[in-house]
Each structure stands twice: as C-alpha cells, then as structure tokens.
Amino acid sequence: MTVPRVVLVGPMGVGKSTVGALVAERLGCAYRDTDDDIVTAEGRTIADIFVDEGEPVFRAIEKRAVHTALAEHDGVLALGGGAILDADTRALLAGHRVVYLSMEVDEAVKRTGLNAARPLLAVNPRRQWRELMEARRHLYTEVARAVVATDGRGPEEVAQAVLDALELKEA
Structure with missing residues (x-):
C-alpha cells in the first residue's frame, strides 16, 4: 500500500494547491x-456540483x-477544505503526515476576496468564513501532525x- 508523503488540509484559499506543488517539487515527488x-472525474466544477446536486452529494463524491x-x-496530497468533515476520512488520516495550513479571516479576505464564486460563501462571505472556521478548526487540528x-x-x-x-529533507 502506498501512502502520501505529506497531506495538506486547511480552509479554501489558504494555498494548499500552490504550497503542495512546491513541497512536491522540493521532495522530488508527484x-x-x-x-x-473530482473535477476531472465529474466533468464539471465543484461549484456546479454544489448548485446542481447539493452539498451532501458533493461530500459523498469528495x-x-x-x-x-x-x-x-x-507524493504530496492536498485535500479540499471540507474533506475533514467526514469522520471516516479523519480516521483514515491517522498516521499520515498531515499539515494544517491555517490563516485568519483578514488573510482570507486578501487572498480570496471572500467572493461568491465559492459555493459555501455565497451570502455574507466574511461571516460565513468565520462560521466555517469555527466549525472546522478543531477538525483540522485533530488530524494534523503540524500546523503551519x-x-x-x-x-x-x-x-x-x-x-x-x-523534518523532511529536500530531494
């Protein structure tokens, strides 16, 4: 059985994709x-899945x-921001090198603008982001070996x- 060298978790817009690609490059892995x-398998965007099917269907796909x-x-694996909501997923993450990439709301505003293009932030994005983080922060921390x-x-x-x-060395 193969296992990822690093798994990145954290809220939308924190930089999991960008940082994940850099970490993989430095480690010489995929x-x-x-x-x-999900987008490749489903042939549509995550936002479209949310709109067309609803969050429960998306979470099952995720x-x-x-x-x-x-x-x-x-190699290095980045999970969607809500992947840790599933208890089975959290259990599977036990024993993996999981890093929680954290950020505060002011940083989220700078990076994403907290715009309505994100399906979970469609109404009052700043408040919704805070509520999402209140609900998820402890789950990110629960699965993480390290917080950055x-x-x-x-x-x-x-x-x-x-x-x-x-404590990983570059390739």
Whole structure:
C-alpha cells in the first residue's frame, strides 16, 4: 500500500494547491489535489456540483476521491477544505503526515476576496468564513501532525515551513 508523503488540509484559499506543488517539487515527488480529481472525474466544477446536486452529494463524491487518493498516491496530497468533515476520512488520516495550513479571516479576505464564486460563501462571505472556521478548526487540528500559519507568508516560505515542521529533507 502506498501512502502520501505529506497531506495538506486547511480552509479554501489558504494555498494548499500552490504550497503542495512546491513541497512536491522540493521532495522530488508527484503532487495531487483531490479537488482536481473530482473535477476531472465529474466533468464539471465543484461549484456546479454544489448548485446542481447539493452539498451532501458533493461530500459523498469528495469522500470517495479522498479515500482513493490516500490509497493510491505516494507524493504530496492536498485535500479540499471540507474533506475533514467526514469522520471516516479523519480516521483514515491517522498516521499520515498531515499539515494544517491555517490563516485568519483578514488573510482570507486578501487572498480570496471572500467572493461568491465559492459555493459555501455565497451570502455574507466574511461571516460565513468565520462560521466555517469555527466549525472546522478543531477538525483540522485533530488530524494534523503540524500546523503551519500562512498569514503574511509567501508560498515558498510556507512550503519550507511544511518541510521543517515534518523534518523532511529536500530531494
């Protein structure tokens, strides 16, 4: 059985995709994002799945994608922001090198603008982001071996902090 070298979790817009690709490059391994897997498999955007099918259907699709990626991928893996909501997924993450990339609401505003293009932030995005984080922060922390704050840091610096937190050496 293969296992990812690093699994990144955190809220939407925190930089999991950008940082994940950098970490993979530095480790000399492949990068994979379960959101990309879902879009490829479903042939439509995540926002479209939310609108057309609803969040419960999306979460079921996401759960399958995460479980598949955890079993197949041996590089750096980034999970969607809500993947940790599923108890089975959290249990599967036990024993993996999971890093929670964190950020505060002010940083989220800078990075994403908290715009309505994100399906879970369609109405009053700032308040909804705070509520999402209140509901999820403890779950991110629960599954993480390390927490790396991304506020005020560039992707290169965050990638290095991930490697340092897990004591991984570059290839």
